[in-house]
Amino acid sequence: MKLLQRLKQALKAKNRLTTSRFSITINDKQPAMALLGEQDCLVTGFVPYGDIPVALATGTCLHFNLVPHSKIITKIRLRVGTYCRVNHCHITVQLNDFTHRFNAHDLVDNEYVEISLPTPLTCVAGQPLDIQIYSEDATQDNQVAVWCARKPPTFKSSLPQKFFLGFRGLGMRFSRNEKRILRKGFAQPQPPPRVSIVIPVFNKALYTYNCLLTVQACDQPISKEVIIINNASSDETAALLAQQQGAFKIINNEENQGFVQACRQGAEIADGEFILFLNNDTQVMPGWLSNRVKVMDDHPEVGITGSKLIYPDGRLQEAGGIIFNDASGWNYGRLQDPTNPKFNQSREIDYCSGASLMIRKTLWEQLGGFDLRYAPAYYEDTDLCFAARQAGYKVLYCHDSEVIHHEGITAGTDIQSGYKAYQAINHKKFQAKWWNVLSTHMPPPPQTSPEAAAFRLMAAKTTAFRIPNHKILATHLLAQGWAANFWSYLNINHIDEELYLIQSVGFNTVIILVPWVGFQTKVDPITYHEDYFTLFEQLLEKVQAHGLQIILRLGYTHDNGPYSEPEGYLRQIVVGADSVMFNAWCDYLDRVWAIARLFPNVLGGFITWEDFFFVIWKNTTA
Known part of the structure; x- marks a missing residue:
């Protein structure tokens, strides 16, 4: 190098x-x-x-x-x-x-x-x-x-050719002697922009600088304009932006107007077909914009799209936002692995973060933009998404639009002071405005799992599993004499031999018996062993790797071997009569469904009422 x-x-x-x-x-x-x-x-x-x-x-x-x-x-x-x-x-x-x-x-x-x-x-x-x-x-x-450094470096509008030819991930090595190409610099005449990127700024000039560089470097074929609203910054922001006169549209506020008003100011002068609100503490990645534009071009019913937000250390920050019936929010997938398949499928969501939110300009104007009742900040993005859905549009999480977000750089993280304090204040305002819609949402954890809530909108529109166009030749998957006792770490590590045998004798489908285990009925609130869901996902991956289809056989009971009370089918009555346990059971089904639907080889499933362990115990003693 x-x-x-x-x-x-x-x-x-x-x-x-x-x-x-x-x-x-x-x-x-x-x-x-x-x-x-x-x-x-x-x-x-x-x-x-x-x-x-x-x-x-x-x-x-x-x-x-x-x-x-x-x-x-x-x-x-x-x-x-x-x-x-x-x-x-x-x-x-x-x-x-x-x-x-x-x-x-x-x-x-x-x-x-x-x-x-x-x-x-x-x-x-x-x-x-x-x-x-x-x-x-x-x-x-x-x-x-x-x-x-003493101040931010001079902003440049060119990058070496090799930087773009090999751009993958977040960057790549290059030589200073490589042939340089002059980008379609923001200072040069541009075609009418398809996207207007609105970036509110208050201090943190280096973050703004970094953000602008990545916006400049990524997705060049998409015509865009950048609108920066300087909310009375006291650091070098003004000096940095002074270098960009003619390159961007810049609004310098004499007083800090807050996020909501600054966004409205930027949208007011936006010429793009789409308006994209972007925090200045972000760094965008290749495809972050083009993939979203394609989705909205192909699907006119989609009114708003959001990005996959990633923390600087590589962990997931948000794969779509969840709103529960008490108006509380949840960043789905927070601190998890962003490469996990469940975070890498686009889907309808309750809301997407204003850190990277793109909306059709016509819809923005129809809705009147961010509601000023949420000024200076917080819940304005959620409110906009709810309003868009009420107007008949979909709000979509785009998994292939990735943005690094530092989070809390401007507003801080202390919810008791500063801008962050408005999070609690606006929570109440949002709840009062949307109480009738919120009544159709799921309750917050632990009553509802985040996975069930995250896929709520998608599950509501899904009427059936895939129907195969060929004959199903199925067999139950057994493990060490037990009916699909794959929850055992020992069994999951040795399941490949059984799958190979099933495949070799001509079966194309396995019926996986899913017992209700790891379920702590004596704990308030009722909890699950998360490891079991991980094992379930690992099993489905192994079956898929062997080219086999899957039918799920779900046990409607809490099993504890032959000593469970009451015996056999009577236990289903007990579960159904106990509202707390019944809700936990439904939550369990949602968790299983959220995992199963990630695998195209899952044909469907059915619920059985017998006590598996009880039946096996009687058979072995007969």
Whole structure:
């Protein structure tokens, strides 16, 4: 990588580093990081623009120059940009014999870190001092990307050809000497935009900068305009936006108007067929826009689309929003694996986050935009989605529109103060406005599982499983003499032999008996062993891998072997008469359905009333 080689050479020349100590790693997972490597100013500590980002893993040491203006230094003041890679490792700052160690998780992006020296340091004014930054406990999965700057780098409108040809994931390596291509820069004449991207901004200039770079880099064929509403920012935001005059539509508010009003301001001057509201603390990924435009072009009944939101550390933030009957919200899939198949299918949802929400302009105008009763922020996106559905449109989660969202950068996370306090206030307003619609929604956990609620709208429109066009040759799947006792870890690990045997003798379908186990009736509220649902999904994956179809046979009972009371079919009456247990049973069915519907080889299922374990026990003793 030529850029890396030149960086090493530059650092050796400027900072007098030894090759045995120095190693540098470019974090190439963010396109904004990649473009920063193309800026005119490379890694130095005293230039007015930013450094190349460096991933501080163990063995990596960043050196840069500090040029003192006087003969005495009493403290070091560093400004650190973390570019979303902040984890629980420690960073050490070293100046001569002085070292200072702190937790990287305490860093605030774009904020100054002030380190006082225990004793004043005597130096020569104007002569560079070598400052070293390194981490002793960072690992590949536990590291922090840092850089030091005095203000954001100059925004550039070009990227190397190789960057686009090989763009996959969040970024890729490139050479500074690659042929550069001038993008359809925002400053150049554009065709009428299909999408107007509205970005409200309050401070956090570096996040805004990173966001704009990714918007610029991704989905170029889609004609778009960017509208930035600067809500009286007090940091370098105004200076950053001043560089972009003519490149974007910019509104500078003298006072902070809040998110709702800022979005309405941006929408008022939008020329696009679609209006897309995007938080400035986001980084978009390839396909994030084009995939949504295609969905809305192909499906005129879809009025609003939302993205898959991902935390900077790679965990899922939201795969569509859920609203329960008490108006409380739930980010479906939060902190889970975004590659899980259940998060990778587009579906109708209750609402999508305003962090990345796209709506038809005609629908926006028809509904009157965000309801001002929710100003300055919170629940305005949910309300808009409810209104769109009431107007006859669908709200869709687009799994292939991926956006990294830092979350809480502007409003914070303390629900007792600041903008975040409006979350509770607007919750009550939303509940009062939509109480009649909310009465048709499911209750919140633990009464309802998030999976059941997440697929509520899709399940309501699904009337049947797939009907095969060939003869079904089915057999029950047995395991170690028990009827589909696949809940055992031992059995699930050895099930392939049985599936191979079933397939080899000509069966094309297996009937899987699903007993109601892992169900804690003595616990209030009634709970499940989540591991059993994981095992169920693993079993379906194994059966699918063998090319077999599946029919589910669901047991309507809570089994505890031959000692369960009452015996046999009488237990169904007990379950049905107990409303709490019956609701838990229905919730269990929803959980099973939510998993089963992910597999196209599942033909359907039926409910049986006998006590499986009781019958088997009697047969074995006869």
